Amino acid sequence: MRLDAQVGGESALIERIARKAQDFTPLEQIAIVQGIGDDTAVLLADGQTLLWTADMLLEGVHFRLDWIDPRSLGWKSLAVNLSDIAAMGGAPIGALLSMALPPKRTGEWLDAFVEGFVECARACSTALLGGDTNRFEQVVVDVSVLGVVSGRPVLRNGARQGDWILVTGGLGGSKAGLEALQAGETDNIDLTPHFRPVPRLQAGALARELGATAMMDLSDGLAADLPKLLRASGSGAVVYPAQVPVHPVARQWAQAHGLDPALFAIAGGEDYELLITAPPPKAERMLERIPKQTGTALSKIGEVVAEPELWLEYPDGRRESFEIAGWDHFTA
Amino acid sequence: MRLDAQVGGESALIERIARKAQDFTPLEQIAIVQGIGDDTAVLLADGQTLLWTADMLLEGVHFRLDWIDPRSLGWKSLAVNLSDIAAMGGAPIGALLSMALPPKRTGEWLDAFVEGFVECARACSTALLGGDTNRFEQVVVDVSVLGVVSGRPVLRNGARQGDWILVTGGLGGSKAGLEALQAGETDNIDLTPHFRPVPRLQAGALARELGATAMMDLSDGLAADLPKLLRASGSGAVVYPAQVPVHPVARQWAQAHGLDPALFAIAGGEDYELLITAPPPKAERMLERIPKQTGTALSKIGEVVAEPELWLEYPDGRRESFEIAGWDHFTA
Numbered sequence: 001m002r003l004d005a006q007v008g009g010e011s012a013l014i015e016r017i018a019r020k021a022q023d024f025t026p027l028e029q030i031a032i033v034q035g036i037g038d039d040t041a042v043l044l045a046d047g048q049t050l051l052w053t054a055d056m057l058l059e060g061v062h063f064r065l066d067w068i069d070p071r072s073l074g075w076k077s078l079a080v081n082l083s084d085i086a087a088m089g090g091a092p093i094g095a096l097l098s099m100a101l102p103p104k105r106t107g108e109w110l111d112a113f114v115e116g117f118v119e120c121a122r123a124c125s126t127a128l129l130g131g132d133t134n135r136f137e138q139v140v141v142d143v144s145v146l147g148v149v150s151g152r153p154v155l156r157n158g159a160r161q162g163d164w165i166l167v168t169g170g171l172g173g174s175k176a177g178l179e180a181l182q183a184g185e186t187d188n189i190d191l192t193p194h195f196r197p198v199p200r201l202q203a204g205a206l207a208r209e210l211g212a213t214a215m216m217d218l219s220d221g222l223a224a225d226l227p228k229l230l231r232a233s234g235s236g237a238v239v240y241p242a243q244v245p246v247h248p249v250a251r252q253w254a255q256a257h258g259l260d261p262a263l264f265a266i267a268g269g270e271d272y273e274l275l276i277t278a279p280p281p282k283a284e285r286m287l288e289r290i291p292k293q294t295g296t297a298l299s300k301i302g303e304v305v306a307e308p309e310l311w312l313e314y315p316d317g318r319r320e321s322f323e324i325a326g327w328d329h330f331t332a
Numbered sequence: 333m334r335l336d337a338q339v340g341g342e343s344a345l346i347e348r349i350a351r352k353a354q355d356f357t358p359l360e361q362i363a364i365v366q367g368i369g370d371d372t373a374v375l376l377a378d379g380q381t382l383l384w385t386a387d388m389l390l391e392g393v394h395f396r397l398d399w400i401d402p403r404s405l406g407w408k409s410l411a412v413n414l415s416d417i418a419a420m421g422g423a424p425i426g427a428l429l430s431m432a433l434p435p436k437r438t439g440e441w442l443d444a445f446v447e448g449f450v451e452c453a454r455a456c457s458t459a460l461l462g463g464d465t466n467r468f469e470q471v472v473v474d475v476s477v478l479g480v481v482s483g484r485p486v487l488r489n490g491a492r493q494g495d496w497i498l499v500t501g502g503l504g505g506s507k508a509g510l511e512a513l514q515a516g517e518t519d520n521i522d523l524t525p526h527f528r529p530v531p532r533l534q535a536g537a538l539a540r541e542l543g544a545t546a547m548m549d550l551s552d553g554l555a556a557d558l559p560k561l562l563r564a565s566g567s568g569a570v571v572y573p574a575q576v577p578v579h580p581v582a583r584q585w586a587q588a589h590g591l592d593p594a595l596f597a598i599a600g601g602e603d604y605e606l607l608i609t610a611p612p613p614k615a616e617r618m619l620e621r622i623p624k625q626t627g628t629a630l631s632k633i634g635e636v637v638a639e640p641e642l643w644l645e646y647p648d649g650r651r652e653s654f655e656i657a658g659w660d661h662f663t664a
Contacts, residue, residue, distance in 0.1 A: 040462070041426065041428065041461035041462040043425065043426065043461070043478075048380070050478075052426075052428060052461065052462070052476075052478060053428070053462070054428040054430045054462070054463055054464050054474070054476055055430070055464050056430040056431070056432060056464050056466055056472070056474060058432055058466055058468050058472070061432075061466060061467065061468060062466075093375060094373065094375065094384075096373065096384060096385070096386040096476060098386045098387070098388040098474045098476075099388075100388060100390055100393075100472070129373035129375070129384065130372070130373040130384070130385070130386070131386055132386050132387050132388050132474075134388055134390055134393060134394075135393065136390050136393060140388070140390070140432070140472050140474075142386070142388060142430045142464075142472075142474035142476075144384075144386055144428060144430075144474075144476035146375075146382075146384060146478070
């Protein structure tokens with residue numbers, strides 16, 4: 001797959017906004033390291049680097065209330081934002097929660113939502129600090145998270161030829177849960193990976209410390225997100241499907257439906273695992289230390305190449321372009 | 333009006349959330365000065381005081397797209413958040429913009445919205461730094477603003493007996509615009525106060541510097557917001573209707589409809605002027621310096637009293653309770 005292809009949808013909207021927003025006049029004492037375009041804004045304020053991100057979740061678009069329980073929705077609303085902080089190697093300071101909700105959701109439903117939100121906050125050593133509540137016909141959740149990083153945050157654009165490509169945890173578990181919900185076949189499927197993604201804060205911080213050149217979280221799936229990282233870095237990659245860590249739930253679902261588990265995992269989506277690049281010696285140190293120190297698995301899945309192309313390489317040496325593999329529609 | 337009365341609606345929801353969110357575990361290096369409950373969270377990070385606020389605006393609830401043009405909506409979405417920073421005496425660092433919008437709004441409409449947003453950002457020396465965009469059937473805007481204050485921010489709870497009560501600008505102009513839109517009588521009414529509130533950042537910063545004891549912005553109208561400040565401060569007040577600054581547009585609208593201009597202005601709503609309390613010598617200095625240095629008018633409208641009651645006092649010495657004046661429904 002060529003990586004300079006036009007990307008539609010949200011990227012085009014963001015570009016449209018960025019064009020209008022350029023040449024602003026910020027405070028003198030604040031340096032904007034990274035503004036519109038990345039998932040997270042980076043601010044240098046008095047020698048301290050602040051990370052700042054927001055994500056909106058909409059009923060009927062990002063979640064269905066007949067599928068997800070309020071406690072899980074609360075957890076997930078915060079977790080997806082913390083994941084953006086993790087992807088820069090930062091630690092969260094706190095979160096603001098803006099909500100719109102119908103009157104019938106303001107009682108026990110809201111209590112359970114906030115319980116899940118706070119459960120995730122505690123698990124990640126952070127706090128709910130405030131927000132805004134409104135009545136509306138549908139549930140809308142917008143979470144803004146502020147984080148801090150000591151030293152330089154890791155951006156998307158630093159991957160270099162020869163870097164190894166690593167991912168945390170296992171991929172495809174959330175997609176399996178989503179497909180099970182869509183098919184109404186949830187009896188034997190663990191929905192936890194879909195409902196309760198775990199922000200990889202410790203792994204992200206350690207990867208930064210050990211010299212990651214680029215990092216991002218996998219929200220749209222490896223097949224969609226790796227091209228974004230490579231485009232930002234002006235590079236290409238070879239990925240080894242046999243080395244992609246397949247989440248057990250993804251393996252179970254793929255096998256039950258006659259799908260290739262590795263390709264299913266690569267398509268993924270909403271895994272919120274970290275995609276990391278680093279030169280080999282540093283990557284080797286990560287492979288050794290991150291699982292040991294953080295309890296989070298880490299796998300080498302490929303290497304960065306200079307040409308802006310994406311290839312799959314199989315154990316028998318056979319290479320396929322992403323396009324040939326038929327994944328192109330995942331990147332739209 | 334008794335100030336210890338139960339307040340329904342959003343306050344009850346916020347209390348419900350706060351109960352669930354208490355006893356969190358934040359980062360050690362961050363002190364949370366003010367969490368859930370105020371409009372704005374206050375964080376002490378490495379000796380720097382950060383202010384952080386978010387406000388969600390929903391189509392059909394906070395705005396109607398057949399009434400407000402996208403450029404004005406962009407301005408207003410940012411302005412109402414900057415107003416929260418102004419109310420603490422802070423300066424904005426930047427803003428994140430999360431949006432949901434239908435496909436037909438992603439072209440020229442979005443351009444105009446962002447132009448208005450950035451116009452407000454420039455006017456207030458701040459910047460749009462990032463955000464999130466999503467497709468949805470209705471327009472939802474959630475803006476998060478980060479600000480900074482040198483020294484102690486001004487909260488709502490510092491008003492003390494004998495303090496003077498001051499307000500910036502003129503009140504009721506936005507309410508006049510809203511009523512004109514509702515009545516379909518917009519021909520001779522200036523809608524600017526309703527569409528383009530001006531965040532009083534310079535006035536707020538100077539009021540803080542000169543020793544304001546409490547401050548908040550008037551989003552729900554003086555009749556609703558003054559009780560909030562007094563409740564937080566454990567005090568009451570006497571307000572002089574004859575001294576309340578009536579916005580020219582409010583005066584025009586009230587007179588054309590046989591309403592008392594001062595009572596109309598006191599009911600107000602969406603004025604985004606600042607409500608300030610300060611002991612007399614400091615208040616006098618503000619009355620002299622804020623108009624001169626910032627170009628924003630400032631008026632003394634009353635005094636803080638110890639008893640938790642709210643009174644109107646007329647030039648002839650006659651006193652009326654807020655309840656007697658029939659304003660109680662504005663505070664619901």
